[in-house]
Amino acid sequence: MENLFFENPLSPAQLRQRREPRPDEDRDLRGPYFRDTTAVLHSSPFRRMKHKTQVFFAPKNDHICTRIEHVMHVSTIAATICRALNLDSDLAWAIGMGHDLGHTPFGHLGETILAKLRGVEGFRHEMYSLHVVDHLTNHGKGLNLTHAVRDGIVNHCGEKFEQAMEPDFSIKDLNAIVDRSEYPCTWEGTVVRMSDKIAYLGRDLEDALRLGVVDHTQVPASPARVLGSSNSEIIDTLVTDVIHTSNATGKIALSDPVYEAFLEMKEFNYRHIYRSKVLEDLHPGFERVLTTLYEYLSDLFASHGFDSEGYTAEANNLARGFSRYAATMADYYHTEPDPRANVVFDFIAGMSDDYALDSLNEIMVPQSYTVGFSKR
Structure with a gap:
């Protein structure tokens, strides 16, 4: 019924x-x-x-x-x-x-x-x-x-x-x-x-x-x-x-x-x-991770905006990934009154835990220090 x-x-x-x-x-x-x-x-x-x-x-x-x-x-x-x-x-x-x-x-x-x-x-x-x-x-x-x-x-x-x-x-x-x-x-x-x-x-x-x-x-x-x-x-x-x-x-x-x-x-x-x-006990570490990523990407976006070529000098996957995101979303963010306030926030908010940690490791420990050295 x-x-x-x-x-x-x-x-x-x-x-x-x-x-x-x-x-x-x-x-x-x-x-x-x-x-x-x-x-x-x-x-x-x-x-x-x-x-x-x-x-x-x-x-x-x-x-x-x-x-x-x-x-x-x-x-x-x-x-x-x-x-x-x-x-x-x-x-x-x-x-x-x-x-x-x-x-x-x-x-x-x-x-x-x-x-x-x-x-x-x-x-x-x-x-x-x-x-x-x-x-x-x-x-x-x-x-x-x-x-x-x-x-x-x-x-x-x-x-x-x-x-x-x-x-x-x-x-x-x-x-x-x-x-x-x-x-x-x-x-x-x-x-x-x-x-x-x-x-x-x-x-x-x-x-x-x-x-x-x-x-x-x-x-x-x-x-x-x-x-x-x-x-x-x-x-x-x-x-x-x-x-x-x-x-x-x-x-x-x-x-x-x-x-x-x-x-x-x-x-x-x-x-x-x-x-x-x-x-x-994990809270301070998480705050350091997200704060570092936020400041790093905010500085990059302030310098290069939606210009993809400007990010290449960073030579890391985080900068490249952020550059691709900004480029593909540029039409949307240009309709926003203040793109700078949103693009970095949205990119980080969408990250998985693993990607956030990998990104931090990448920008804090540059690749040249982890590869390329021959053994004695």
Whole structure:
């Protein structure tokens, strides 16, 4: 039987509207939202997420979650909930795949460092993810995603822990959103917002246990009795509870006992994992890495701008890569009031952790010192 709770009052035409019309839309067998998924999947920012921090930086362990795995977890959880609630799982999948494209190297700490370097009060990866899909792909033309997917991306906020949520069902100027106070315009976007939290609660705990950041004796027993003690048990409990509670309340929601356990486990994660000394000890090093790269590229761009030839004298891959980026994106940045304020920031924000570290090593330890010397 169809669930009347979760109808979207906005029309398909409103939700599927793109910034630029696609004449072949009606002939595409994928449908508009699965087409958006493939656009995200084939984009460079998506591929770079496999080397971006989720919580634990560059672990020498293949089983520790990276940013690309996190977005896959969110997408599958959201699609599962949407199937159970008779919602559009293709739309949820597309939002989930694109929701974290704006993450910087070194996770949330990278956001803080880059905001400081840029001289702005805050950096919100949700807003920046929209900027990435709208402008920082396809040589500045963007991915031309549907409104519903773009809306879900910019309003996915995974740092608020609401017990119940519902869409605002409004067509907003998405580029005018500057904080996390807005909610998605669709039920599917709201499901992704809940799924983001579900995806990282148990997985971050599992990774911390695997790496020895915490041990099983520290995990609070009370929420574990409700949610389970493994990532798979926690996900199963939360997803099942969201489905049953949402069907009962008409909102995307958790029941009282599960929500209370959810909050208690979340507080444990924040106290013992995200704010742990293990992670905090890495902060000064990350700041030195990003500050050095930012200052180096800012000086180069001040000297050479979009002139590719000016970068060749640096004789390193970072300068060459930045030069190519600036050249391919020149048409877009020339429409910006102050290209200098954006081009370096955007280039570094898009880096993977590995590329940032390799670039630092390259400019701090010139190649002539590492190769070319014969043995005695």
